[in-house]
Amino acid sequence: MIMPRLSLAGALALTAFGSAQASSPADWAKLRKDAEAACIKASGLTSARITDYADLFQGHVVLAVEGVHPQKHMQGAKGRMLCLYDKRTLTVETAEPAKR
16 A cells, blocks of 8 residues: 655644653753754755744644755745754655745
8 A cells, every 4th residue: 555645734734733742941952953954954945044943743843944046047046945853753854835
């Protein structure tokens, strides 16, 4: 049986009603630093920075990354990526937000 790949939006929906685990302020700071570094790298954007941060989802951190698309054909266009950082596996999934 082939299982469909879970999208970023689907992952957020599934984890939206979890509870947070208690940690020290130093643990939270390290988690945030690690998540930000991983998401900036995974975004593929240059001059990237974190613009939004949420730790409201059990086992995940959600960040928004803004920067510049490095591809020549993008001609320096600004970009925005959403990033889902898994606290347990230390992996990330990125996606461009839907256009309005």
